[in-house]
Amino acid sequence: MKPFNVFPYDSNINFIRLRWVSLGIALAIMLVAIGAMVTKGFNFALDFTGGTVTELRFERPVDVDDVRARLDKAGYDNAQVQTFGSGNDLLIRLQPKTGGAANNGSTGADVQRALAFEGNAGKVLRSEFVGPQVGKDLAMNGLWALIFVIVGFLAYISFRFEKKFAIAAVLTTLHDVVVVTGWFALSGHEFDLTVLAGVLSVMGYSINDTIVVFDRVRENFRSMRASPEEILNKSINQTLSRTVITSFVAFLTVFALYLYGGGSLRGMAESQMIGIIIGTLSSIFVACPLLTIGFLKVTKQDLMPKAKDEAALARRP
Secondary structure (H helix, E strand, C coil), X not given: CCCCCCCCCCCCCCCHHHHHHHHHHHHHHXXXXXXXXXXXXXXXXXXXXXXXXXXXXXXXXXCHHHHHHHHHHCCCCCCEEEEEXXXXXXXXXECCCCCCXXXXXXXHHHHHHHCXXXXXXXXXXXXXXXXXXXXXXXXXXXXXXXXXXXXXXHHHHHHHCCHHHHHHHHHHHHHHHHHHHHHHHHHCCEECHHHHHHHHHHHHHHHHHHHHHHHHHHHHHHHCCCCHHHHHHHHHHHXXXXXXXXXXXXXXXXXXXHHHCCHHHHHHHHHHHHHHHHHHHHHHHCHHHHCCCHHHCCCHHHHCCCCCCHHHHHHCC
């Protein structure tokens, strides 16, 4: 059966010719993201800042979105609400009330009054403060996870391909992560653990997309008689349909999660949607163009097997 292609397999769009424009735009977007993180900072959620955890039990199940709306109206912005147990119990995580200091003794009563549904009163089971030290530990764990992933990427791609490819792939992935996190700083959207999980998943998606293109580059370097720029450009075109189709299907899945997953998963879905878009564009416009400049410029000698194929390498232009 003939495979479905959005772009013809033999298409010849000259992406490498636009490398300075694409790399310049990518650098500009990354600098804007870094500037937003430095100047505006993040709107950290309870996981990182500390706050109050309140459990309530209702006689009948309540609508979670309605609960969030009532709490927002009462001055508790970005409340994290989830059901547990029989479905009549709610776990509510709250930051200090807007415009006021945290008051552990009155928060439970305030929440109970805000959620006084007619004929369905809520009973406070517990209300306690979660200190910011927990948030610091979680932030450090996230940082260590990021370092571990980067080192792992470098080691794996260096072993599988070549060091230049490893550096280009890691730079591309870091670009994607910085842009996604910068979006949350720029927009002011809440940054919680689900967003952190989304950012880490973006790293995996981005590196996977880049490796697919690099694998085709390696094959073409060993079989095509052309300049490195032509081989890189051909490799991008040959994998273009696969990249676009895979990204589109993944985006639809995450978009459904964004629409129907509820407020607690919206941040993660948002980070993944942005990451899929940026990761797809970077695998086309950033990863391979990086292999044409400076010390990252790749040659046939970098990918041809050494020693045993020296005669074959000498016959190539």
